Amino acid sequence: xxxxxxxxxxxxxAALAISATVxxxxxxxxxxxxxxxxxxxxxxxxxxxxxxxxxxxxxIKTLHxxxxxxxxxxxxxxxxxxxxxxVKHRKSVGHxxxxxxxxxAVEIAWTVVPFIIVILMGAFATRxxxxxxxxxxxxMAIKATGYQWKWAYEYGNGEGAGIKFFSTLDTAQRELSExxxxxxxxxxxxxxxxxxxxVGKKIRIITTAEDVIHSWSVPAFGxxxxxxxxxxxxxxxxxxxxxxxxxxxxxxxxKEHAFMPIRxxxxxxxxxxxxxxxxxxxxxxxxxDPKKVWDMAPLVARGEKVYLANCAVCHRPDGxxxxxxxxxxxxxxxxxxxxxxxxxxxxxxxxxxxMPAWQGKLSETDIAAAITYTKNxxxxxxxxxxxxxxxxAAEAK
Amino acid sequence: xxxxxxxxxxxxxEHDHDHAHGHPTGWRRWVFxxxxxxxGTLYLVFAFTMFLVGGTLALLIxxxxxxxxxxxxxxELFNQFTTMHGLIMVFGAIMPAFVGFAxxxxxxxxxxxxxxxxxxxxxxxxxxxxxxxxLVSGFxxxxxxxxxxxxxxxxLTLQMGASMDSSIFALHLMGASSIMxxxxxxxxxxxxxxxxxxxxxxxxxxxTWLITAYLLIAVMPVLAGAITMTLTDRHFHTSFFxxxxxxxxxxxxxxxxxxxxxxxYIMILPAFGIVSQVVPAFARKRLFGYTSxxxxxxxxxxxxxxxxxxxxxxxxxxxxxxxxxxxxxxLISVPTGVKVxxxxxxxxxxxxxxxxxxxxxxxxxxVFTMGGFTGLICSMAxxxxxxxxxxxxxxxxxxxxxAGSLFGMFSGYYYWAPKWTGVxxxxxxxxxxxxxxxxxxxxTFFPMHFLGLAGMPRRVADYPMQFADFxxxxxxxxxxFGLSQVYFLVFVVIPxxxxxxxxxPQRPWEGAEGxxxxxxxxxxxxxxxxxxKLDRTATKVIG
Numbered sequence: 001x002x003x004x005x006x007x008x009x010x011x012x013x014a015a016l017a018i019s020a021t022v023x024x025x026x027x028x029x030x031x032x033x034x035x036x037x038x039x040x041x042x043x044x045x046x047x048x049x050x051x052x053x054x055x056x057x058x059x060i061k062t063l064h065x066x067x068x069x070x071x072x073x074x075x076x077x078x079x080x081x082x083x084x085x086x087v088k089h090r091k092s093v094g095h096x097x098x099x100x101x102x103x104x105a106v107e108i109a110w111t112v113v114p115f116i117i118v119i120l121m122g123a124f125a126t127r128x129x130x131x132x133x134x135x136x137x138x139x140m141a142i143k144a145t146g147y148q149w150k151w152a153y154e155y156g157n158g159e160g161a162g163i164k165f166f167s168t169l170d171t172a173q174r175e176l177s178e179x180x181x182x183x184x185x186x187x188x189x190x191x192x193x194x195x196x197x198x199v200g201k202k203i204r205i206i207t208t209a210e211d212v213i214h215s216w217s218v219p220a221f222g223x224x225x226x227x228x229x230x231x232x233x234x235x236x237x238x239x240x241x242x243x244x245x246x247x248x249x250x251x252x253x254x255k256e257h258a259f260m261p262i263r264x265x266x267x268x269x270x271x272x273x274x275x276x277x278x279x280x281x282x283x284x285x286x287x288x289d290p291k292k293v294w295d296m297a298p299l300v301a302r303g304e305k306v307y308l309a310n311c312a313v314c315h316r317p318d319g320x321x322x323x324x325x326x327x328x329x330x331x332x333x334x335x336x337x338x339x340x341x342x343x344x345x346x347x348x349x350x351x352x353x354x355m356p357a358w359q360g361k362l363s364e365t366d367i368a369a370a371i372t373y374t375k376n377x378x379x380x381x382x383x384x385x386x387x388x389x390x391x392x393a394a395e396a397k
Numbered sequence: 398x399x400x401x402x403x404x405x406x407x408x409x410x411e412h413d414h415d416h417a418h419g420h421p422t423g424w425r426r427w428v429f430x431x432x433x434x435x436x437g438t439l440y441l442v443f444a445f446t447m448f449l450v451g452g453t454l455a456l457l458i459x460x461x462x463x464x465x466x467x468x469x470x471x472x473e474l475f476n477q478f479t480t481m482h483g484l485i486m487v488f489g490a491i492m493p494a495f496v497g498f499a500x501x502x503x504x505x506x507x508x509x510x511x512x513x514x515x516x517x518x519x520x521x522x523x524x525x526x527x528x529x530x531x532l533v534s535g536f537x538x539x540x541x542x543x544x545x546x547x548x549x550x551x552x553l554t555l556q557m558g559a560s561m562d563s564s565i566f567a568l569h570l571m572g573a574s575s576i577m578x579x580x581x582x583x584x585x586x587x588x589x590x591x592x593x594x595x596x597x598x599x600x601x602x603x604x605t606w607l608i609t610a611y612l613l614i615a616v617m618p619v620l621a622g623a624i625t626m627t628l629t630d631r632h633f634h635t636s637f638f639x640x641x642x643x644x645x646x647x648x649x650x651x652x653x654x655x656x657x658x659x660x661x662y663i664m665i666l667p668a669f670g671i672v673s674q675v676v677p678a679f680a681r682k683r684l685f686g687y688t689s690x691x692x693x694x695x696x697x698x699x700x701x702x703x704x705x706x707x708x709x710x711x712x713x714x715x716x717x718x719x720x721x722x723x724x725x726x727x728l729i730s731v732p733t734g735v736k737v738x739x740x741x742x743x744x745x746x747x748x749x750x751x752x753x754x755x756x757x758x759x760x761x762x763x764v765f766t767m768g769g770f771t772g773l774i775c776s777m778a779x780x781x782x783x784x785x786x787x788x789x790x791x792x793x794x795x796x797x798x799x800a801g802s803l804f805g806m807f808s809g810y811y812y813w814a815p816k817w818t819g820v821x822x823x824x825x826x827x828x829x830x831x832x833x834x835x836x837x838x839x840x841t842f843f844p845m846h847f848l849g850l851a852g853m854p855r856r857v858a859d860y861p862m863q864f865a866d867f868x869x870x871x872x873x874x875x876x877x878f879g880l881s882q883v884y885f886l887v888f889v890v891i892p893x894x895x896x897x898x899x900x901x902p903q904r905p906w907e908g909a910e911g912x913x914x915x916x917x918x919x920x921x922x923x924x925x926x927x928x929x930k931l932d933r934t935a936t937k938v939i940g
Contacts, residue, residue, distance in 0.1 A: 028862070028863075028865050028866050029866050030464075030865055030866050030869040031464065031465065031862055031865030031866060031869070032862055032865070035862040035863060035865070037863065038861075038863065041852075041861070041863075042851050042852050042853070042861055042863040042864060043851060043863060044863045044866075045847070045863070045866050045867065046847065046850065046851030046852075046863065047847045047850065047851070048850055048851070049783060049850055049851075049852075050851065050852055056779075057783075059779065060779045060780055060782075060783050063777060063779055063780055064774065064780050064783075067773070067774045067777065067780065068774075071770040071773065071774065074770075075766070075767075075770060078737065078738075078741065078766070079763065079766075081741055081745070082741050082744065082759075082762070082763070085741070085744045085745050085746070085747075085749075086744070086749065086751075086759070089680075089744065089745065089746050089747050089748065089749055090748070090749045090750065090751070091681070091748045091749060091750045092750070095746070095747075095748050095749075096748055097680065097681040097682040097746070097747045097748040097908075098682065098745075098746040098747070099682070099683075100685070100746075101682070101683040101684065101685050101686070101687070101743075102685065102686050102687070102688070102689075103686075106686075106742070107686055107689045107735070110734065110735060110738045111731060111732075111735055114730065114731045114734045114735075115728070115731050118727040118728065118730055118731065118773070119724070119727075121727060121773075121777065122720075122723055122724045122727050122777075125723065125777045125778065125779055125780075126720060128779040129716060129719050129720055129723065129778045129779055130716055132778075132779060132782065133715070133716040133719070176466070177465075177466055177467050177859045178467055179466070180464075180466040180467055180468040181466060182464075182465040182466040182859070182862055183862075184862070185862065185863075186861075187465065187861050187862045188465075188859060188860065188861050189861055207713075211552070211556075212550075212552050212553040212556070213550060213552070213553070213646055215711060215785075215786060217786075217854075219783060219852040222779070222782070222783060223782075224711045224782050224783065224785055224786075225711060225713060226711050226712045226713060228640070228646055228647060228712070228713070229552060229640040229641075229646060230640025230641070230643070230644070230645070230646070231640070231645070231646075231647070233712070233713030234713070235713075247852070248852070248854050248857070249854065250711075250785065250786040250787070250854045251550075251711075251786055252476070252545065252546045252550070252553065252786075252856045253553065254476075254544075254553060254556065255471070255472045255473040255476060255544070256472060257472070257476070257854075257856060257857060257858075258472060258854075258857035258858050258859045258860065259472075259859070322471065322473075323471065323473050323474075323540070323541070324473070324539070324540040324541070324558060351556070352555045352556050353552075353555075353556060353641075354556045
């Protein structure tokens with residue numbers, strides 16, 4: 001009895017605490033008190049859309065308010081009648097039932113009036129529908145490719161042409177999640193490489209996917225576009241304010257669906273130029289010569305980084321796998337004396353893409369490094385060294 | 398005397414003129430069942446069992462989402478829970494439950510002796526058992542249950558393990574069962590009405606089921622086609638939906654939602670029918686606008702075939718496609734609104750009492766309408782693009798499926814169960830069940846609107862910290878809502894099945910009209926073996 005009463009008290013206290021924080025954006029009642037709103041992302045106990053930073057998102061917000069007002073008015077009027085009737089027309093207060101049961105005039109009225117109302121609603125939305133689909137005359141096009149489970153961005157025409165990189169959830173975040181110890185304002189939103197775009201420019205996002213359907217979404221921009229494997233689709237935004245904006249993958253794409261955030265940094269034109277220069281230099285420096293012959297130690301060290309960024313999400317950092325995902329530790333494929341067994345698996349994938357094909361997604365050097373790392377880690381002590389040239393040879397097969 | 402549990406031989410003497418066949422007894426009564434009332438009971442018991450299984454999965458989902466971070470399940474298992482919760486609730490709980498209501502009530506309401514095809518009726522029920530076993534056993538197959546969402550979108554389905562195949566076969570069986578059930582209902586209604594029961598004098602529940610049955614026959618084969626193509630993509634190297642072979646994943650969505658949207662109305666129209674019977678009974682006043690109710694239900698059914706792509710605004714449809722589906726979807730709210738207005742006009746200047754069936758019916762109208770309004774908001778393409786695949790959508794469809802279909806069924810249960818079992822339920826317990834369900838339903842699902850607006854995607858095992866409070870609240874509400882249904886089972890259903898309670902009179906409700914109230918309570922095993930002679934309104938037997 002005591003516990004029940006205590007539970008009740010706690011529940012009441014929690015409800016009061018929530019109602020105190022709702023909409024004020026102060027602090028969580030249940031969760032971590034130190035969490036605050038994240039600018040460009042979700043607000044603490046947010047009750048409404050995130051603040052709009054594009055014309056389209058603003059129009060959506062206005063449309064939504066309009067719908068809320070109209071629907072609330074209808075709701076109040078209709079249910080005003082119902083509750084009046086419930087109070088007055090009950091047997092217990094002695095009300096006798098009337099006998100009417102049809103009226104063509106009334107039926108026509110309550111068919112025609114709602115018809116006009118919904119057509120008007122549609123008419124107000126039409127302009128926004130057309131605006132959202134108009135991807136012409138963009139200043140810049142960026143291809144966003146969904147992978148299980150990360151985004152790849154490739155700058156097309158315009159200033160950053162040629163820049164491409166992957167954008168993945170920060171590894172530490174996934175570990176916090178696994179341990180059940182979430183922390184921080186940008187929990188599950190922090191990425192290694194954000195998409196960077198200039199402010200005030202019309203950016204066309206071309207979406208596609210490598211494996212299954214993903215969805216590229218940034219609420220502050222009013223943008224959500226599915227990324228379809230085998231097809232390209234497009235959408236656009238013109239961010240009006242410098243800042244950092246967040247979204248999350250919005251189409252179920254497998255087990256790590258919750259862990260593929262989107263971060264877009266909107267910067268000034270000058271900052272964007274500086275960023276482009278830096279990226280181009282880094283790209284040039286990172287280009288690997290697949291003919292280079294590596295020693296074991298540096299290759300394993302590099303392989304560990306590649307493994308943690310790309311493979312550990314499924315095979316786990318300890319190589320033990322999980323559920324349907326095969327362990328690499330003591331795996332016969334990894335231990336096989338024929339290096340090609342593992343190289344071909346990594347290049348071409350397995351099980352309909354459950355193990356993805358990495359050919360073309362990682363450089364030969366990265367693939368060689370990751371394989372060498374797995375062959376010489378945990379309980380695997382093969383001593384085998386896979387050179388980038390081995391991978392090049394296997395690719396030719 | 399209860400027709401639900403005690404042995405039919407107990408009252409075999411009541412109709413000793415019917416001796417062409419002996420009644421099977423013991424387990425044979427159920428396995429070889431051909432009596433529409435027995436089959437109705439089987440359907441309802443099966444559906445409630447699946448409802449508890451699906452509900453348990455829902456609570457496991459809410460357990461993991463109670464706090465941010467992964468505390469209990471890995472994300473793969475979480476996705477299996479969401480997928481199986483959806484499949485079980487839609488195909489295992491709601492659809493079979495309405496077929497159970499149809500089996501019990503349609504023959505009695507139209508003055509027929511039984512369903513038209515009694516043996517096919519048996520088959521359509523018993524197909525559900527292997528189907529349910531195959532579906533649920535997915536959890537124990539290598540790789541676990543399907544985790545691609547109940548919509549089974551390609552190409553994610555191509556990555557699933559063996560349970561995907563068993564689930565596809567399970568859905569085939571359930572589809573076959575639904576089609577047989579629908580044929581049975583259509584033939585029964587069109588051919589077996591008592592003389593004088595013209596179509597336009599038929600009770601609304603029969604009307605809504607007649608229309609639902611046509612919808613089922615039209616769309617279940619479409620679902621079968623979609624999942625068969627998925628099956629051949631998985632195993633026989635076809636590429637209907639597999640982009641690696643030139644297939645089109647969006648085509649899957651078109652085919653699926655061409656089934657899926659009428660399916661939404663399959664799950665709600667019979668509830669409309671139940672409410673259309675309960676409201677006049679407790680307002681002691683005839684249903685307002687019977688004719689317009691029939692036309693509105695038909696228009697909803699027809700329109701439901703041309704709105705499917707409103708589930709797909711974010712796939713990148715051309716602008717004309719978006720506009721067409723936006724306007725078509727908004728139009729559906731017109732006949733739905735007409736139904737709500739007719740119910741209110743029926744209540745208006747009636748002489749109302751609020752026993753449990755009426756409470757559930759009024760609760761249905763009130764909360765379902767909220768789901769209708771969020772549906773209208775979601776129909777608007779620009780807003781929907783913000784809300785697609787967020788918790789707002791989860792809130793919306795639970796408002797129409799839980800507060801709609803489920804509340805409608807509870808209303809029907811309290812209304813008709815005295816006829817089925819021969820005893821009255823406890824009014825206090827019925828009220829406790831109603832108020833706790835209503836309150837905790839809203840505690841669970843109302844905050845989800847805010848989560849969706851603020852940008853929380855659905856089908857995620859973990860979420861940013863800012864969403865923590867509303868998720869905790871929804872989880873608490875979900876647990877209490879679940880417990881309310883256990884209360885219903887233990888304190889309402891089981892006592893009634895055991896025959897504990899006040900004996901029910903033939904017509905327990907003062908204002909209830911219709912042929913089901915012209916037979917004793919509990920309804921004898923056989924009713925209307927010879928067609929009854931009806932009065933002018935076709936609601937009373939006069940000889």
